[in-house]
Amino acid sequence: MNSDIQNHFDDPEKPVLSVPWMNTVREPLPLRPGRQLFVDDYLIESTTCRRLFHPLLPYEGNPVLKPETELEIGNGLQPVAAPFNDGVWYDDTDHLYKLFYHAGWFRGTGCAVSRDGIHWERPDFGIQDHTNCILPFRPGYRRDGGLVWLDREAEDPEERWKMFLFFRRDNSENGELYTSPDGIRWVFRTETGPCGDNTSFYYDPFLGKWVFSIRSLSPVFGRTRDFFARRDFIASPWSKEDPVSWLRADKRDPLEAETGKEPQLYDFNAAPYESLMVGLFAIFNGPENDVCARLGVPKRNDLHYAFSRDGIHWLRPDDRKPALACSRTPGTWDRGYLHAAGGICLVFRDKLRFYYGAWSGISTPRNTPPSVEAAMYAGGATGFAELRRDGFASMHADTTASLTTRTLRTSGKYLFINASATELRAEILNPSGQVLADCSAEDSLEFTGDSCCARLRWRRRETLPSGDFKIRFLLTGGNLYSFWTTDHPDGRSGGFLAAGSCDYPSGRDL
Numbered sequence: 152m153n154s155d156i157q158n159h160f161d162d163p164e165k166p167v168l169s170v171p172w173m174n175t176v177r178e179p180l181p182l183r184p185g186r187q188l189f190v191d192d193y194l195i196e197s198t199t200c201r202r203l204f205h206p207l208l209p210y211e212g213n214p215v216l217k218p219e220t221e222l223e224i225g226n227g228l229q230p231v232a233a234p235f236n237d238g239v240w241y242d243d244t245d246h247l248y249k250l251f252y253h254a255g256w257f258r259g260t261g262c263a264v265s266r267d268g269i270h271w272e273r274p275d276f277g278i279q280d281h282t283n284c285i286l287p288f289r290p291g292y293r294r295d296g297g298l299v300w301l302d303r304e305a306e307d308p309e310e311r312w313k314m315f316l317f318f319r320r321d322n323s324e325n326g327e328l329y330t331s332p333d334g335i336r337w338v339f340r341t342e343t344g345p346c347g348d349n350t351s352f353y354y355d356p357f358l359g360k361w362v363f364s365i366r367s368l369s370p371v372f373g374r375t376r377d378f379f380a381r382r383d384f385i386a387s388p389w390s391k392e393d394p395v396s397w398l399r400a401d402k403r404d405p406l407e408a409e410t411g412k413e414p415q416l417y418d419f420n421a422a423p424y425e426s427l428m429v430g431l432f433a434i435f436n437g438p439e440n441d442v443c444a445r446l447g448v449p450k451r452n453d454l455h456y457a458f459s460r461d462g463i464h465w466l467r468p469d470d471r472k473p474a475l476a477c478s479r480t481p482g483t484w485d486r487g488y489l490h491a492a493g494g495i496c497l498v499f500r501d502k503l504r505f506y507y508g509a510w511s512g513i514s515t516p517r518n519t520p521p522s523v524e525a526a527m528y529a530g531g532a533t534g535f536a537e538l539r540r541d542g543f544a545s546m547h548a549d550t551t552a553s554l555t556t557r558t559l560r561t562s563g564k565y566l567f568i569n570a571s572a573t574e575l576r577a578e579i580l581n582p583s584g585q586v587l588a589d590c591s592a593e594d595s596l597e598f599t600g601d602s603c604c605a606r607l608r609w610r611r612r613e614t615l616p617s618g619d620f621k622i623r624f625l626l627t628g629g630n631l632y633s634f635w636t637t638d639h640p641d642g643r644s645g646g647f648l649a650a651g652s653c654d655y656p657s658g659r660d661l
Contacts, residue, residue, distance in 0.1 A: 166402040170464045179560040179582070179619040183357070185426030185646020185660070186569065186633040190458045190544045191466050198554040200546035200626060204456065204468045205538065207475040207505055213534030214484050216263060216271050218515070222254045222282045227516040229256035231531035233508030236351045236420060238299035238493030239535075241268075241651035242334065248653075249334050250506070251285075251493075256528050257293040257319065259284040262334060268497070268504060268535070268653075276335050285335055286316075293319040298351040298420070298493040299334065301651065302384075303658045308332055313384055315363075317348050326350055328385060344379075344389030349418040351493065355380075356423050356647065358462040364419045365394050374415035374435060375399040378463070403471045404434055410451065412437025417452050421459070422495035425541070425633070425646030425660075430457035430465055431474070431491040431505075440527065447523035449487035449510040449530075451477055456543055468544075475536050477509060484532050485509035494650025498540060501603040503649075506535045540603045541569045545630035548572075554631065555623045558582045563636025564614040566622070567644075571601040572629030580621040587616055592625050603632075604642040 176193060187194055189202065218230030235253035237260075242249055248268045254261030262285045263271040273283035286294075297316035305311045312331040324345040329337040343350075347366035355362050361384045365377040378397035379389050404414035414434050421430035432455040443450055453473035457465040477487045488510035496503040511530030514522070546554055566577065575598040579590035586592075594609040615636060624631055635644045644660045651658050 167467075168398070168401060168464070170466045172461045172464060173466065176557065178558040180557050182559055182561040182636065183426040184644065186541055186635040186644045187426055188458075188541055188543060188633050189546045189631065190427075190456075193460060194556050196555045196557045196621065198546060199552040200548050200554050200631070201552075202544055203547045203630070204470070204472070204474075204544045205542050206472070207454075207536035207538050209475070209485070209536045210269075210534060212269065214509070214532035215269055215535065216250065216252070216533035217484070218255075218530075218532065220254075220273060220282065222259050222261065222280075222284055224515060225255045225258060226519050228514045228519060228522050228525040229529045230515055231256045231528070232261070233490070233510070233531035233533050234492040234506060235296045235490055235508060235531075236298045236349065236418065236493050237508075238301075239497065239506040239650060240299070240301040240334075240494050241497055241653055242301065243651065243656055245333075246653070248497075250533065251299040251314075251334070252508070252533060253294065253297075253531065254282075254284060256531070257295065259288065260286050260294060260297065260316065268499065286329075286337060291320050295319050296349040296351065296418075298353075300352065300354060300493060301334070301658070302354065309338075310384075312337075315343070315350065315352050317346065317350055319348070325388060330385070340385045342388050344393060345391050351418060351420055353421045353493070354423075355421070355428060355462045357428065360462075362421070362462070363389075363394070364398075364421075366418070367394075367396070369396070369399065372399040372415065373413065374417055376416055376419050398432070398465065400432075400434055403467075403469065405471060407436040407451070410437030412439065418490065419457075420491050420493055420495060421457075422649040423647035424496065424649045425644060426635075428459040428462055429495055429543070429649065430459065431455065431495060432457050432467065433490060434473070443527040444524040447512065447526035449512045449527055451479060451487045452489045453477060454489050454491055454507065458543075475505070475507065482511075482513075484511050484530070485534065486511050488528075488531075496538075497650045498648045498652035498654060500654060501540050503538045503540055503542070504535045505538065506533060508533055539632065541633040545632045546626070547630050548626040548628060551625070551627045553623060553625050555580070556621050558619050558621055560619050561636045562638070564638050565640055565642075566607045566615055566634065566636055567642045568598065568605050568607060568624075568634045569603045569632040570598065570605065570626075570630060572598065572626055572631070574599055574627040575629070575631065576625045577607050578623045578625070579616060580623055582619055582621065584621065587620070590616065592623075606640070606642060
């Protein structure tokens with residue numbers, strides 16, 4: 152596995168990193184449980200549709216959490232109440248959203264809770280000076296990046312929550328790993344191997360491994376990511392030689408004229424959503440730290456979609472347009488320095504919510520004169536953006552178009568779609584491309600309108616045929632976002648739900 156990653160990284164002349172799973176599709180194609188998204192051509196044999204990627208739409212009431220407490224404001228020069236990766240999760244054991252965040256620059260790790268994901272409370276957890284800080288302060292330890300993960304499948308309930316933190320301290324390049332039964336009471340377990348600030352991790356259930364996304368520096372590409380994966384979250388520290396070069400920005404990432412800085416990969420987070428892994432690249436567009444300090448501005452990070460079906464190689468949209476961009480406008484809460492929260496997104500009814508930290512560069516000084524240098528990391532707050540469920544990409548038809556899948560292998564009885572269309576029909580073909588009896592477009596009951604979970608039927612049958620088959624979708628005027636097969640007539644897909652949902656009793660659509 153490591154050699155596969157290393158080999159596709161090192162050549163600086165390659166415009167993009169290779170994605171071999173796109174070129175090695177074998178038919179019949181077994182479908183994983185979950186909704187099947189059209190973020191790539193993996194499922195498609197042929198189509199006259201046009202793929203559209205859809206941006207995230209910031210919530211109008213942002214920010215939903217901003218620096219207000221003594222812990223978060225400090226001396227006022229660098230107030231922060233924002234995920235620095237950290238995480239936002241829905242905990243179905245106590246029916247609460249839990250927001251883990253950087254509380255005060257280089258200070259604490261806070262946890263806020265919410266019933267609706269919009270209005271947040273800061274309980275006194277009795278850990279640090281009557282605050283919502285969940286780890287006690289230690290002399291000489293300055294809290295930097297970190298990430299929190301809700302492990303719903305943990306064998307030991309005391310390890311249901313997992314956390315990585317990186318502290319700036321003398322004579323150490325290692326991070327620290329913690330576990331917790333509730334996300335509040337944490338126990339230190341072990342140090343990691345060498346890593347840097349903004350290192351993070353996630354669990355890939357398709358690989359069955361914990362993946363550490365390790366901050367690294369390349370003489371050619373600047374900020375990059377190293378890969379290290381293992382089955383046991385808590386294990387011996389990795390050595391300096393264990394991680395391998397993995398992810399980076401590439402020649403398709405546009406150069407921002409104002410900063411003149413070659414794009415770099417500042418950080419990377421991922422989570423399982425439905426039948427694949429969804430990631431967010433934080434692409435750094437400058438300026439560098441010394442320039443930001445001199446000008447009194449935050450750095451510019453935008454968030455970009457990435458998708459993986461093998462857990463190692465990541466496919467990005469060709470146009471390299473950000474899914475969510477910082478405003479770059481003085482005086483706005485999200486002027487720069489966007490950081491995706493761990494867990495990536497939550498399902499809320501027919502939408503996905505993506506929480507993130509953003510920095511305004513605005514201090515709120517008290518007794519200390521304002522500092523231009525401090526503005527680079529000042530004014531961190533939390534917001535979220537929304538997307539239609541499954542809405543990363545759609546197959547679009549202006550008038551009439553078709554899409555035929557590869558030969559699929561699935562045991563599901565019913566066919567469901569997520570679509571918005573003037574008219575949509577489906578027909579079932581055998582592996583040779585012949586339409587099966589009672590499954591033609593003429594037999595198909597048309598779908599019209601807009602639904603994130605609609606069942607397709609035929610006049611003389613309601614269930615899919617047995618055996619391997621292809622699906623041909625005939626679409627008029629609209630968008631097809633996903634399809635899936637299931638044994639449940641209510642449309643439950645069995646797929647993963649990233650950071651969870653208040654609408655489901657677990658982290659899966661079961």
